Amino acid sequence: MIWLLGLLIGMMLAAAIAVLVLENHIAAVAATSIVSLALSVVFVLLRAPDVAMTEAAVGAGLSSLILALSLRRLGLWQIEGDKHPEIAKEGVDA
């Protein structure tokens, strides 16, 4: 069990650092979601199934949805390669 926990915690820390250093905002939101998902598996291994369910539903699901929706309203929803803001905006509206 300890190697699995080590793998998950390593993944969590790497994703947490990725949140701070990644350029793209969508990628940062995805990395936050990875932190929550790995954390929910860690909670299962720590015999906290209730907390794991909540973390999976809220942290990995709903929170990412809220972050993604607000990214759109903040005008930061840009896929890498969208250099022209007009194209990115059309992509959102269409």
Next chain:
Amino acid sequence: MSDPELHWLLYGGAIGLIVIGAAGIVMGKHLFRIILALAIAEAGANLMLVVAGLRPDAVAPIITGGMIPEQMVDPVPQAMVLTAIVIGVGIQALVLSLAIRVYKAYGTLDMREIRLKMAADIDAEAGVDDEVSQEGPAGERPLELPDAVTSGGPGQ
């Protein structure tokens, strides 16, 4: 009974998440990243609480098949973390809607630009001439009270 490897792995992971999140909050230059860092610090705090109630040789605090197990992990921190996660998402939504308002008002989420624009706004509201800055070069700073302060004070 204690397993130092497991102990330091779990506490190290929780403390690592908290420290990464806190560093992101204080060093962040973009408001959205600061909100994400807040979520990470919160995840670390939740992990630390659950680890505090862990017994390595116990089972989950759920009775199955009518038998009460000998050793169960502490249910109180789990219940607290359960509510903390849901409160966290509510706070996150509130912070994000405030960030949307900031973006509507100033058109940017860069902390330094927001700070400058806010300072300019406050100066304008207070009637202070923002050309005369206290931090400007000494040669340009008037040595006596500028007119803006005496004429634009609250008495007007």
Next chain:
Amino acid sequence: MRNLTSLLFAAGLAFFLLVIAARFDLGAAPMLVGDAILQEAPAETGAANIVTSVVLGYRGIDTLGEIAILFTASLAAGLVLGRRRPEASRDADSGAVLQISAQLLFPLLLVVGFYIILHGHLTPGGGFQGGVILAAAFFVPLLARPGTSVNHTGLSLVEGLAGAGFILIGLLALFQGKAFLQPLLDKGTLGMLVSAGTLPLLYLAVGLKVGAELAGLLANLADSEVDP
């Protein structure tokens, strides 16, 4: 300079937390309240899931405060975001595949959500998790058809009734001479669906309230007023 201060702060925080962690022995921390609850809970509340009996039975007022916080947060978010202008342009509808799968998903998610809420006293799960799934069930069709308007009045009605129900069950215990939010009714057999007295009803109220609040919040955020 500012970065240096921030790094010093982070290092100091890490040191402080590591000192705390070193003082705790894993698994040997004194759990006076936890041990007492583990021994008493199955007989006192009749819920097989002891976390549920802590959340609703032993710390019911805490949960009431928690849903109050959630309500305040969603209310404030709604106030800050404001209502959309009726003439604001909507996103175009998505394709047929997404719309039909959203219609297929809706009843399934609804069943899963209510299952998790109603089995909260037996298995892992409960009002918070199930409420989030209910919110997702109502939000998925909205994502597929951005043109549909959300019934905010209905959502606030469900939310208000659920919150009032939670407090009413608590007051009922008070009228019977017990403590506020103390579990009532027959405890039933441990592990059966109808057991644990009022705990499943309380969790149902929590689930409906959380679901309605989060669905309203998501609908508010998704209303993309295209900024000029």
